[in-house]
Amino acid sequence: MSKKHPIIAVTGSSGAGTSIAKSAFMYIFRKNGINPAIIDGDCFHRYDRNEMDKLSAEAEKKGEHLTHFGPEGNLFEELESVFGEYSKKGAGKKRFYIHNEKEASEHDSAPGTLTPWESLEKNTDLLFYEGLHGGLVTDKINVAKHVDLLIGVTPIINLEWMQKIHRDRAIRGYTTEDATKLILNRMHDYVHYITPQFSLTDINFQRVPTIDTSNPFATHYIPSNDESFSVLHIRNLEKINVDFRHLLEMLEGSIMSSPDTIVVPAGKKVFAMQLILTPVIQKLLNRK
Numbered sequence: 020m021s022k023k024h025p026i027i028a029v030t031g032s033s034g035a036g037t038s039i040a041k042s043a044f045m046y047i048f049r050k051n052g053i054n055p056a057i058i059d060g061d062c063f064h065r066y067d068r069n070e071m072d073k074l075s076a077e078a079e080k081k082g083e084h085l086t087h088f089g090p091e092g093n094l095f096e097e098l099e100s101v102f103g104e105y106s107k108k109g110a111g112k113k114r115f116y117i118h119n120e121k122e123a124s125e126h127d128s129a130p131g132t133l134t135p136w137e138s139l140e141k142n143t144d145l146l147f148y149e150g151l152h153g154g155l156v157t158d159k160i161n162v163a164k165h166v167d168l169l170i171g172v173t174p175i176i177n178l179e180w181m182q183k184i185h186r187d188r189a190i191r192g193y194t195t196e197d198a199t200k201l202i203l204n205r206m207h208d209y210v211h212y213i214t215p216q217f218s219l220t221d222i223n224f225q226r227v228p229t230i231d232t233s234n235p236f237a238t239h240y241i242p243s244n245d246e247s248f249s250v251l252h253i254r255n256l257e258k259i260n261v262d263f264r265h266l267l268e269m270l271e272g273s274i275m276s277s278p279d280t281i282v283v284p285a286g287k288k289v290f291a292m293q294l295i296l297t298p299v300i301q302k303l304l305n306r307k
Contacts, residue, residue, distance in 0.1 A: 020167050021106035025303040026146045028153030028162075030060075031172035032213050033087070034183030036226065040172050041149045043292040047300060048147075056105070056143040060150010061087075061116035063094045068131025079204070088151060088208035095160045098152060102165035105146045111139045119190060144304060154216035163219050167303055168258070168296075171220035178228050178242065180235040199236050221255040222295070226285055247285035250276070251295070259299055269294060 020026075027044070031037040048055050064087055066074060071085070071092065078085040085091050101111040115134045117123050123130050139146075154169045155162040163169060174182065180202055187193040187201070217223055226249050228242035253259050256279060266281055267273055270291055273283040283291050 020165065022306040024106050024109040024146070025167040025307070026102055026106060026148065026165055027055075027168045027170070027300070027303075028148040028166045029170045029172060030151065030153035030155075030216050030220070032151065032179060032183075032209065034186055035172045035174055035179055036182065037149050037172045039289065040170060040224065040292065041147075043289045044147060044296075046289075047293055047297050051297070051301070053300070053304065054140075054142070054144045055147040056111070056113075056139040056145070058101070058111075058113045058139075058146065058148045058150075059115065060098075060148060060152060061118070062114045062133065063098045063150070063152070064116055064133065065092050065094055067116075067133050075204070084204050084207060086205040086208045088205050088212050090157070090212070093152065095152065095155065095157070095162075098155070099160050099162050099165070102146070102148075102162055105139070106165045109143065110141075111146070112136045113139055144307075145300075151213065152216070154219045155212065156215070156219065157212070163216070168299060169216075169220045170296075171217040171223040173214075173217055173223060174226040175228070175232075177232040177235040178226060178247075181232060181238060181241055184235065185239070185241050195236065221253075221258050223250075223252045223254065224288060224292070225250040225252070226288070244284065244286035244288075248282050249285045249288040249291070250280060250282050251288075251291060252280045253295075254279070259295065261295055266291070266294060 029037050029040045075085040087093065105111040114136045115126050117126055117128050117130050117132050119130055126134055128134055152162060153166060183202065184195055184198040187198040188195065226247050228247045230242050230246045232242065253261055263275060263281060270283045270287050273281055276282050
């Protein structure tokens with residue numbers, strides 16, 4: 020952690036909805052004149068898409084699993100190094116993983132490839148990370164220790180799988196069977212490298228549907244915001260000092276389910292993020 024060069028990380032699995040949280044933070048940054056260095060966690064993938072497809076297929080033949088969740092498919096050491104360097108010097112490096120044609124045109128590179136490493140922007144106010152491993156801790160790596168504000172985004176597992184399958188079909192052209200196979204291949208790494216992070220976060224945002232999602236592999240319909248609630252569990256009440264009475268007044272339809280947890284209509288999740296996290300970000304910057 021660093022008073023001079025704070026780091027904010029949003030962490031969550033593939034399909035969890037971390038991009039929605041990122042949008043909320045971008046709004047906060049613009050509204051408050053904050054200049055962030057931004058890192059997309061996918062830039063720490065070890066291989067480009069073609070290499071990953073080839074190597075994961077070879078691993079599967081051996082009864083092994085090479086995934087984007089685990090250490091074999093990622094540069095965990097480099098991720099921790101970048102966080103450490105930024106917390107000390109406000110510097111570091113990043114690159115881009117090109118997901119689609121739109122990003123390809125922006126970075127003059129083919130979809131599925133990784134751009135060359137480049138230096139982070141100078142004189143930024145903070146580092147913002149969104150990806151799979153913002154709170155990673157293993158027997159060799161400790162990314163979480165460098166993070167000043169750690170946010171978890173984790174829908175209930177059936178909804179997460181539904182969102183993952185829907186996204187892979189719509190964006191990557193996968194079949195439901197392809198996306199389901201990918202979920203199964205990632206399960207070991209999901210359990211060991213993704214879910215433990217949510218016990219280290221300062222706050223977790225968990226979307227819960229109010230309609231039947233019993234079989235996520237047999238539906239093409241994603242529950243809407245009107246058919247969902249978001250459970251906001253504030254794990255670190257010392258860091259995130261919340262006026263729950265004010266939140267209940269501002270977020271119509273919300274309830275308290277425990278002394279540190281508020282449940283809000285899913286459509287108000289972004290507004291809730293802004294209400295809760297803006298004062299925390301301002302506090303981090305005031306320490307500078």
